[in-house]
Amino acid sequence: MASETGAHRDAYELVLDAIDQGDYRPGDRLVESELADRFGVSRTPIREALQRLETQGVLARDGRSLVVASLDHDQLGELYVVRSELEGLAARLAAQHAAPEEIRILKDMVQRDRQLMGKPEALSRANKRFHRQLHMASHNRYLIQQLDMVHRSMALLATTSFAAEGRDMTALDEHEAIVAAIEARDGPTADEAARLHISQAYETRLKVEAESADG
Structure with a gap:
């Protein structure tokens, strides 16, 4: 059985x-x-x-x-609202609870991911790994479960925002800012940096989808 x-x-x-x-x-x-x-x-x-x-x-x-399934415009907005809240909380908790080793791993991931510039699909996979590591650094199992559900829904998006021109460098700079705040044990700044990151990703995705619709 x-x-x-x-x-x-x-x-x-x-x-x-x-x-x-x-x-x-x-x-x-x-x-x-x-x-x-x-x-x-x-x-x-x-x-x-x-x-x-x-x-x-x-x-x-x-x-x-x-x-x-696919997500319509309203569902996409709802998903990013929830993601922004949860990612901000994860970053804030990571600033409080992440072990020094976990912070070093996050820093190393950002540096390695810079070698993937210009490769949107590879960067998209690396981005998932980075966020998963960030979630684990929050040390809150219930938050991790909720973020797993959100990222499961992200798989229903047909394209990656990393395909947008210039998004790869900007996103990695945003990752670096999140990690720097976590390393400084500055929860509010880590929260704010994570929320900004998700907001920029949402805006980029909206632009990509609008351009795709025009085409």
């Missing part, structure tokens, strides 16, 4: 990770039999994983098919 439960959990994580990594984009159809073959699991845990993801809003119905 334990192995069956594990298979169901693993199927859910496998499908979710594939969406998060961009293997399946908004609007892509997910076929139960194809997923079972791809991941080497039976169709039952895949079916339950798809049902769970539909309940969570990650998947949506298109006729009889399940497709990766």
Whole structure:
């Protein structure tokens, strides 16, 4: 029974990770039999994983098919409002609770990520790793859980804001400012820097989507 439960959990994580990594984009159809073959699991845990993801809003119905959901303009705004609040709190708590080793890791990540300038997809993956490390440095499991949910929804965005001209350098400068405030143990400044970072990311995404609509 334990192995069956594990298979169901693993199927859910496998499908979710594939969406998060961009293997399946908004609007892509997910076929139960194809997923079972791809991941080497039976169709039952895949079916339950798809049902769970539909309940969570990650998947949506298109006729009889399940497709990766997309976010409309209002949902995008709502997501960024929540993200701004939670990321600010995570940065503020990290300034209080992060171990010196965790701060050094964050600093190293920013420096390494500068080698990825001009590579938006690679930077997008690095950005997720940076924010995950920042969340862990908050040392608040309930906050981390909420941020995991928010970032799961971020996977429903078809493009990365790092594709916008100049966003890569600006975003990394913003990451550096967040880490500097955490290292200084300045919670309010870390909170403010994180909120500014999310605000700038939201504004950039709105510009990207507007330009895409014009095209």
